Amino acid sequence: MDYSKFFSADVPSFLRSPVREIFRKVDLSAICSFAGGYPAAVTFPTDQIPSLTAKVLEKYGTKPLQYGATQGVPELREVIARRYGVPVSQVQITTSSQQGIDVCSRVFLDPGDAVLADNPVYLGALQSFKAYRAEVLPIRHSETGSPAKFIYVIPDFNNPSGKTMTLKEREEVVRIARELDILIVEDSPYRELRYSGEPVKTIRELAPERTLQLGSFSKIFAPGFRLGWIIGPEELLEQIYVCKQCLDLCPPVLDQYMAAEFMGSGALDANLEKTIAEYRRRRDLMVSLLEKYMPAGVSWTYPEGGLFLWLTLPEGVDTVAMYDEALSCGVAYVAGSFFYTDGSHRNTMRLNFSFVDEAKMEPGIQLLSSVIRKSLEIR
């Protein structure tokens, strides 16, 4: 039976995530993966989960098992509002911050609209914008007068580049958004994971009237919970709320009560402190290993936080072509060109330093280095 005729005209613009495609085929535990954006399992408060479950059931009875409000349960909205200094009415819970991106795309984008975005740009966002047949342009294109709907940025510890925007750069984003009179989607999943340097004001703080800030529990609690949030003007959240009704009615309820309890009791902050110490060590280890093993002509970003750094190899090295060789040697990364809408920058790659055990990191970087060296010789 030929199924192709049943599909929407949008289907050809659905992008597959190369990372998810790899993980579909390769056993993560069998290789040294610098590819995903996975948190380290040691940072999960695993031991606390059973008692957290028992506690919220004791406290809230059967409510955590019943349908909940579309905006999220009040208890979770309240702890988030308190943490970030905003009214509860400006907080919408989402079923993952990926859903936050998707719901913003759906509420704001029409086919042919433009999104001005980081370049390189987070793949999950690119997937979502493309699925709505929007054009994704670098932010500097704004001056060409494209019919842009919003600017999408990860200002803190960017995925994939690892870079953090300076205050001046953030102010420039706000200036452009105000000049074009468009919105800003500030994707902020890593902001709480700072290992060095000083925090910079968020874009939401600079332009609360036009910013939707997306947050996530995936990196500060556990991604298995699929919980995120959107902070933004009530008039925008009102439409997002109506849209979310038909997406999944409400976010997972037991998970929300557990996240509320975890955040509200202070356990999240205690766990975050340990997580930051762990990731700081891993970042420093990876940077020192890159210094030790990488051949001349390879450079990388030094991230002040988050999960990623960005490698630039000598011109002519093709990280897409090199990928199968790397995988067969037992090491994985994501080719940098996947994060560019035009597929350029084929001599770059994204490395994740949060997931791989410290003990595995040295052999992993050695493997990667030898694959790169071989590729340099062939060139």
Added chain:
Amino acid sequence: MDYSKFFSADVPSFLRSPVREIFRKVDLSAICSFAGGYPAAVTFPTDQIPSLTAKVLEKYGTKPLQYGATQGVPELREVIARRYGVPVSQVQITTSSQQGIDVCSRVFLDPGDAVLADNPVYLGALQSFKAYRAEVLPIRHSETGSPAKFIYVIPDFNNPSGKTMTLKEREEVVRIARELDILIVEDSPYRELRYSGEPVKTIRELAPERTLQLGSFSKIFAPGFRLGWIIGPEELLEQIYVCKQCLDLCPPVLDQYMAAEFMGSGALDANLEKTIAEYRRRRDLMVSLLEKYMPAGVSWTYPEGGLFLWLTLPEGVDTVAMYDEALSCGVAYVAGSFFYTDGSHRNTMRLNFSFVDEAKMEPGIQLLSSVIRKSLEIR
């Protein structure tokens, strides 16, 4: 600031769920609500949840807290495949069966396409189809040659009507789908909740090559988990998988492991037996109370399962107009016209019999009856 210009052209077609809007404003516990589609909290395996949590963490370590596969965790796909006698490759887990409807809409519908559907039709489905600017037509319209993409039906214990399709009616749906060469979305959230009569073959069993069957844990486990599934041809699931990547990456992971353990161990079937006994009593009670209290000229469906029955009042009674009066008296229902795309059938209403405690049901039906009587007098 005027935000209206930022919204997509799709936004005006987003329908608000009247049920969710009511629950946003009214404290459910303060009134007698026959309005929602909420399961009874007494049917939740609340006492088992903490040990279920502990068990899956012991069994699977940190995996339940990490990101999972987009198709769902293998353990859950396997128990579902086994239960319904299909290969694992034909099972996709969804973050609620509402997401199942949404993802089908997104993968198959273009603006202007038609969906042939039950009439009256489930509101959550109508919301989703409308959001993609599809036209929703009754199934019998199929002969007019509309550019339909799929047929959407709830064959077992329909929401809202409470009706169950006979084998002959199902075969007719299949005949139409084959004649038009279109797909069938068989929404099946209540099928396991049968209180009397004999099971009829599913549409999937009649036409596996063109049916996507949606299942849900909301009525057989707990809706707070937001878990459902799609069973269908691999070629269709492959596109649904790619689409789901950009919706939320993967369904809630800990919840999936708990559902897998609960279903796989047999605890679900034991709990289901109790649930069925409970709901059978509530259905019978509601029907006997309707017989006792409703004025002449009011009729209702007798559902063999599920959560709803459908009331038809004498012509001229307007259940939309009557609603505020009912709510101020402390009783809620959903006006039947909300389930019709043309807003007709204003003398009908949907009543839910699963949510209200048996002790509250008699005063609730008495209240409703007196509101209806008053409305009949005014008329």
